[in-house]
Amino acid sequence: MTHSTFRGSTAIVGLGETRYYKRGAAPDPEFKMTLDAIRLAADDAGIDVREIDGFASFSNDRNDPAHLAAALGTKHVGFSNMFWGGGGGGGSGAVSNAAAAVAAGFCEIAVAYRGLAQGQFGRFGQGSTARQVAGAAAFTAPYGLMSPAQTFAMRVRRFMHEHRVEQDAMKAIALASYYHAQRNPRAVMYGKPLSAEDYDNSRWIVEPFHLFDCCQENDGAAAVIVTTAERARDLKHAPAYILAAAQGTDYRQAATVHNAPDYATSNFKTLAPRLYAMAGVGPEEVDVLQSYENFTGGVMMSVVENGFCTPEQVNGFFALETFRFDGGKLPLNTSGGNLAECYMHGLELITEAVRQVRGTSPCQLPRDVNISMVTSGPMVQPVSSLILGRESNR
């Protein structure tokens, strides 16, 4: 790859998060929570919230930039953007779209945000109960195949079959998330530890997924502020420079009726080489990883496809000891992530990746964090990823 002008040209400088709630438990409307998160992020950065002139979100977020800008008193809007696709595939993508707009000069201070109040608007990912179904659903719904959990369970089952992966590999991901959440007071599962026995004894949702293989459902809002590397140096916190971003999807991954040619995949195979090439680092240099968990099995395939181990190494590599912040070889989901902190569609993974660079996480690594990575949305289309660094290295 030729030298990227994007690399290190922008940084994440502000983090804002409302309190995180169980699904339906938020006392405030979604729009208000989104405004709160953006205001908190501006305060954290040390900028006037009215200076924000770019907005980016994902997953068909309902809180559109024009109305946010009107409520915030934004002086002008130079960029407003939605990353296509459902689920959490666009978490890193929204941040990188914001950063690309800053780098290109469409705006100077951009916010990437996500708000979700499911009590107000209904549960995310629910199916229809219509008697007759047409289109692609005519080939799935009559068989009782209609939930994301089923679709992803079958992709993961095939991966487990091809590489002789044991259930314990997925258990390790859940245990790491809960281990970290016990040290993170923001986490919805703070004070609710998970033991290996709890995991084994938990009910099946759809085999091979136990209850604890599935993300939570939550309410709240989160926001991160991106600006130029030059401006970032004068703000309140040490910048987390955006060294690389990738977004997209592999060959025909969205083919309907389960006909994607490469089936047992998290969809990161073509993103990973582009991401590392832009960052100028390899997986061995990544100090800490936040990997989006809709389901643990997706994390498993994403960790493999992003080069942290081979499929054949999964059974040995995937252990709580590997993923702990305090001494693990690959500290993973160090806030508790979607499983145990909050399912803010993975934007909370990006705030945690930034905290690790700043040195302010409740599960701060006991060594310097120079390279902090995020992968967003395994098994959906499109997906996205980010590499953050303590130095811009331009």
Added chain:
Amino acid sequence: MSDQPAIQKPLPEPDDASRPFWDGAAAGRLMLMRCNSCRTWRLPSRMHCDRCLSTDVGWEQASGRGTVRTFGIMHQRYHPGFANDLPYNVSIVELDEGPRLPTNLVGVSNADIKVGMKVVVDWERHADVTLPKFRPA
């Protein structure tokens, strides 16, 4: 029918793109699209062949034989129409011709389903539509 759930299982509503498939099913024939140029089979219907991009296409009868590529065992009550079936299997059969078909396996217990099993189509007839399900070959 007092044990019938108030909300019943969804059934396919054939459209222009899928009608030959469902008409074939009603007649006990598994019909797939096939490229007339390079002879590659495809499902679901689409205008052009992924392999050669030809739009010259017809419908042909497939063997009805395939292999279980993957499956899941559903325990969660998600759609009320399937509440009485829990736990039930959802499976992907890779047909001998290549395309994959979501289905349920019948005539086999959940515990005995294996990836790689050879299966054959088994028609489940409803009033207006027939569903291809699969049983061990």
